[in-house]
Amino acid sequence: MKYTASLTLTVEAEDEAGARQEFKNKIGASDFDSDSIDVEEEA
Numbered sequence: 001m002k003y004t005a006s007l008t009l010t011v012e013a014e015d016e017a018g019a020r021q022e023f024k025n026k027i028g029a030s031d032f033d034s035d036s037i038d039v040e041e042e043a
Contacts, residue, residue: 001041001042002041002042003039003040003041003042004039004040004042005037005038005039006037006038006040007036007037007038008036008038009023009026009027009036011023011026
C-alpha cells in the first residue's frame with residue numbers, strides 16, 4: 001500500500017511579498033500539529 005500525506009499551512013500578511021516571507025518563516029515541525037496533516041491511501 002502507498003499513502004500520500006499533504007499539509008495545508010496558512011499565513012497572513014499585508015502584501016504578497018510579506019506572505020511569501022511569512023510562509024518561509026513558518027515552515028518547521030513546530031508550526032503545525034498532526035491534525036493539520038491529511039493522509040490518503042493511494043488506489
